[in-house]
Amino acid sequence: MTLTHRLRDIAMALAITLLCGAAALAAAPQQKTQAPGYYRMMLGDLEVTALSDGTFQMEPGKLLTNISPEQLDAALASGYLKSPIETSVNGFLVNTGSKLVLVDTGAGNLFGPTLGRLLSNLEAAGYRPEQVDEIYITHMHGDHVGGLVVDGRRAYPNAIVRAAQQEADFWLSKAHMDAAPADRKEGFQSAMSMLNPYATAGKFKPFSGDTELVPGIRAQGAHGHTAGHTLYVVESKGQKLVLWGDLMHVASVQFADPSVTIRYDTDPVSAAVQRKKVFVDAADHGYFVAGAHLPFPGIGQLRASGAGYTYLPTNYGALH
Ligand SMILES: [Zn+2]
Ligand SMILES: [Zn+2]
Numbered sequence: 001m002t003l004t005h006r007l008r009d010i011a012m013a014l015a016i017t018l019l020c021g022a023a024a025l026a027a028a029p030q031q032k033t034q035a036p037g038y039y040r041m042m043l044g045d046l047e048v049t050a051l052s053d054g055t056f057q058m059e060p061g062k063l064l065t066n067i068s069p070e071q072l073d074a075a076l077a078s079g080y081l082k083s084p085i086e087t088s089v090n091g092f093l094v095n096t097g098s099k100l101v102l103v104d105t106g107a108g109n110l111f112g113p114t115l116g117r118l119l120s121n122l123e124a125a126g127y128r129p130e131q132v133d134e135i136y137i138t139h140m141h142g143d144h145v146g147g148l149v150v151d152g153r154r155a156y157p158n159a160i161v162r163a164a165q166q167e168a169d170f171w172l173s174k175a176h177m178d179a180a181p182a183d184r185k186e187g188f189q190s191a192m193s194m195l196n197p198y199a200t201a202g203k204f205k206p207f208s209g210d211t212e213l214v215p216g217i218r219a220q221g222a223h224g225h226t227a228g229h230t231l232y233v234v235e236s237k238g239q240k241l242v243l244w245g246d247l248m249h250v251a252s253v254q255f256a257d258p259s260v261t262i263r264y265d266t267d268p269v270s271a272a273v274q275r276k277k278v279f280v281d282a283a284d285h286g287y288f289v290a291g292a293h294l295p296f297p298g299i300g301q302l303r304a305s306g307a308g309y310t311y312l313p314t315n316y317g318a319l320h
């Protein structure tokens with residue numbers, strides 16, 4: 001065999017290898033599905049499972065207030081983001097060992113097909129809806145209560161639903177709905193359609209003030225985003241996690257500048273005051289925090305940074 005022949009054979013073998021390699025890549029179709037939407041951590045003796053309800057496209061320029069368009073563009077760019085921002089909706093399941101407690105239920109079918117997955121992710125995480133003992137609602141916006149009812153029936157048939165009395169008084173009042181502008185009435189209707197089946201069954205029990213609801217979980221009022229917006233503080237063996245609900249919405253903007261507000265706030269001034277107060281406490285003490293609209297799983301810690309805060313998403317951990 002001449003050198004030319006040998007080179008030709010090597011080139012041919014190489015070409016076949018490359019072609020086969022290409023064929024092998026093309027043969028496996030891309031899956032284009034995300035991992036199951038749950039993330040689990042232990043907090044002392046308590047098991048906490050973040051549950052994804054899905055994501056939606058948010059246009060912060062149409063929603064955020066108390067910020068100029070230039071400031072907003074700069075804040076988004078510093079987070080390598082641009083509008084619209086894909087935004088998570090998260091709920092949190094706490095197994096205390098004696099009670100299974102769900103905090104917020106996602107949007108159900110109120111907000112289209114990209115949301116409404118919390119229930120299937122609860123099942124993927126190893127639980128059944130009938131096992132849920134209590135449901136704590138941070139506030140009655142549709143993306144937090146929309147998962148309470150499926151096809152007119154209670155999705156969690158054995159659960160007691162709890163929320164702040166002020167929240168119930170505001171959203172479940174026909175007088176308030178009648179007085180609201182036309183484009184705000186739907187929010188009242190959806191809150192009523194989600195809570196009333198539980199109330200009728202004797203399974204809706206509003207609470208008043210900051211109070212322990214089960215051992216290890218207590219309510220802490222942070223009114224402003226809505227009239228009865230409530231944080232839930234989870235504690236065990238010196239570890240602490242504060243479930244924030246809608247204390248904030250846009251991580252890339254509001255950690256750096258907590259004074260930025262959102263049109264959904266019933267009382268934006270109080271919402272900003274609460275946000276600043278809660279951020280200060282979280283950074284001072286370094287405990288875990290979790291947001292309904294922080295990127296899934298939405299659990300992390302805060303550090304003070306200049307005039308604002310840096311958010312540190314929790315380090316991934318295996319469970320033993
Ligand atoms: Zn809200
Ligand atoms: Zn929300």
